[in-house]
Amino acid sequence: MTLASETTTTTATTTATATATTVQLRLPDGWFTVCDLSLLMPGRGVAALLPDGHQVALFLDHTGRMYAIDNRDPFSGAAVLSRGLTGTHQGHPFVASPLLKQRFDLESGQCLDDETVRAATYEVRAR
Secondary structure, eight states, X not given: OOOOOOOOBOSSEEEXXXXXXXXXXXXXXXXXXXXXXXXXXXXXXXXXXXXXXOEEEEEEOTTSEEEEEESBOTTTOOBOGGGSEXXXXXXXXEXXXXXXXXXXXXXXXXXXXXXXOBOOBXXXXXX
């Protein structure tokens, strides 16, 4: 059975649709199903293990947009970004590390508090 889905995919975000059931990330060898869409709650992060052993932090905002960013905090090295607080700064969604509170733009991965630091982001879609 194939589900029809009207998703639009951008660099690090996509909008979840009513017919979608899973979350997928674009990896170098194609799309990888990460988890069930029902596991994402607006404003709360979810950590997922990728096939290469890295972790990704997934977020869903209150408008239904999804974001995927490396779960590893570049400052501490701890896999904690999925537990960070989310917010917006000048119209850009971010997650703040629960350890040292640096904020990372969820679309680009750019640290908003230190322009020399960036976390990897992933293209994400709902299917």
